[in-house]
């Protein structure tokens with residue numbers, strides 16, 4: 001078997017892909033794996049099995065959704081049962097009620113919800129709702145926060161937009177660009193100044209920043225956002241596409257004890273199938289068509305398959321010890337990495353919360369996007385490549401997060417640690 005998960009089969013597929021897709025892929029971060037991405041044949045638990053016959057321990061997990069690991073048997077069973085009953089009706093199905101009730105029961109600020117098909121759609125809709133509710137045009141977002149691939153989100157965006165040096169995308173009308181105000185994450189004084197100066201419909205924030213590597217909110221940042229938005233009559237929107245059901249059943253808002261007006265969700269609530277949602281105060285969600293005049297519609301909204309997979313996932317989260325296992329895996333992996341790096345005298349910062357972490361080389365702290373961009377990306381990429389050669393898949397980009405799941409048991413973590421020791425010794 002060749003190095004890095006790749007060999008001739010992946011290489012041949014890649015050659016075909018380059019003829020078919022821009023840059024060979026359908027979502028840019030996938031092309032950050034070099035010299036070309038490995039192609040996956042199948043997956044199970046904590047593992048990906050490549051077409052080249054290699055088994056990889058997966059700490060990417062579909063960039064977050066697969067919190068139970070791949071193909072959790074209960075989720076698989078529920079998806080198959082739903083397939084056998086049909087997967088699109090063009091009319092409501094009971095499973096959407098069950099998933100909505102579960103989410104609303106767990107998420108402290110949610111009274112009503114609208115299901116859409118991606119995190120991108122969810123944040124786009126939340127921003128439209130904020131404008132519809134307040135009658136104001138502008139929004140405030142944070143440098144390096146990523147809210148998906150729509151015009152309002154792609155201003156100073158993190159994730160692949162930063163990785164591929166297009167933090168602000170070409171093709172965004174200036175009239176839209178001018179409605180987006182930017183502050184640095186963790187900078188409350190900028191937020192206050194902007195709210196004072198401009199009529200801001202809503203402040204959208206990743207309560208834990210998971211698209212610039214991992215960056216944590218400083219003490220009182222989220223509380224400050226809540227107080228400031230209240231006093232300037234703007235809506236506070238938590239983008240919990242990553243943190244929802246990952247930091248706990250009640251998401252980041254439960255974890256930090258702060259209730260936003262609107263919450264956007266995706267990833268885990270679809271159990272690995274496409275999904276997005278906007279949840280929040282009933283009087284705001286009720287502005288949506290058909291009860292209100294803020295339009296949203298979708299052929300695939302609340303599609304039964306995503307609903308069934310999401311419902312099954314939350315049922316498992318309620319009854320199995322997924323949070324403990326995933327947190328323990330992240331703790332053990334990241335603590336060992338810290339010890340190894342300290343021993344080698346390498347300067348680094350490691351940010352961690354629950355089942356998420358990221359390491360930044362050459363910097364002593366990372367509290368915002370500007371600091372994250374100063375990290376030594378080359379060393380991070382080298383670590384990613386060496387880990388891959390050793391059979392461990394961590395994100396190829398500095399601006400993503402290393403996720404664990406309920407499938408990352410102690411045996412998986414011990415293997416990860418063995419590989420990490422070898423990699424850091426040779427780094």
Ligand SMILES: Cc1ncc(COP(=O)(O)O)c(C=O)c1O
Nearest residue numbers: 118119120146147148241242266
């Ligand atoms: C915080 C956050 N918001 C929104 C999105 C967009 O979600 P999607 O990729 O499902 O459109 C993502 C990830 O892509 C995300 O991490």
Ligand SMILES: N[C@H](C=O)CCC(=O)O
Nearest residue numbers: 027029063159160211400
């Ligand atoms: N960081 C992104 C979402 O969280 C990764 C997903 C992608 O860009 O394909």
